Amino acid sequence: MSTPRNITVLGSGIMGPGIAAVFARSGADVTIYDVVQDALDRAAEGVKVAEGVLDKLDAARGDRQGELSFTTSIEEALAKAEYVLEAVPEREDLKKQVIAQVESLVGPEVIIASNTSGIPITKLAEDMKHPERFVGMHWSNPPHVIPLIEVVPGEQTSDATRDAVVALANSFGYEAVLEGEVPGFVENRILYAIMRESLALVDEGIISKEDMDICVRWGIGFKLAVVGPMRLLDMAGLDTYNNVASYLNRDLSKTDGVPQVITDNIEAQTFGFKSGKGLFEYGEGDVAAKRAQIVSQLIQVRNAMPKPLSSDQV
Known part of the structure; x- marks a missing residue:
């Protein structure tokens, strides 16, 4: 079409x-x-x-x-x-x-x-x-x-x-x-799985929210922009995944509700960028500056990627 x-x-x-x-x-x-x-x-x-x-x-x-x-x-x-x-x-x-x-x-x-x-x-x-x-x-x-x-x-x-x-x-x-029909569709299901585990680890005091963002951006995001999870399994080795998943999967967050830190913010009417406060606080002009920074960095990443992305999947 x-x-x-x-x-x-x-x-x-x-x-x-x-x-x-x-x-x-x-x-x-x-x-x-x-x-x-x-x-x-x-x-x-x-x-x-x-x-x-x-x-x-x-x-x-x-x-x-x-x-x-x-x-x-x-x-x-x-x-x-x-x-x-x-x-x-x-x-x-x-x-x-x-x-x-x-x-x-x-x-x-x-x-x-x-x-x-x-x-x-x-x-x-x-x-x-x-x-x-x-x-x-x-x-x-x-x-x-x-x-x-x-x-x-x-x-x-x-x-x-x-x-x-x-x-x-x-x-x-x-x-x-x-994609076939599934609640949330595929992209959001993967994203929300990451956010659920991230919120759980921050809530347990394992890591600060600032360090969580750095860990995910460099340790996960940087890598996944170049190699998707299915190819990453082959790269790491299916035997390695089998060994780690056999003990790690059972310890991952299985909460089926909304984390307390989110519901507390909702009750306080602090929604993030749109209200000037959420998990982080934003002063005057901070939200606009952060949005511009994010878009600028997304532009840089997109310009660096193969076009189309599917061309490098073989």
């Missing part, structure tokens, strides 16, 4: 602006929809930031630069849509409501994708008239920096829909990984 000429992104929150910037750079005219005008105004600024980052990445371009428009009218947003990506807040009832609206306003040939980070695709599609054209298309955050998309078909998603979304992602230089 080449990039459609007209794409609609429903939702202008954290992910919408970056996704729209990638689509527009690949040649699509993109309409961003939200129910709140202030959110659209912020999204317009977010798109400009994302476009600047894509320039620094020398990201793939289509044969034209697509135009962007913003609207609070879902009818206007979908009037010319050839492809729809739903990126509204992560609530099943809200997503189902939006998907039903979309189905009533577009033809049966239009693919409807969801950027849900873990709600089962089959569940979201259960009331659809044409569930065969519905699929999960989960982007990583920030979506204009991390060139990975998880493609997750539901039980009734057609092969044609699945293949079209994979081809679309590949057309603008992103890796598309095919």
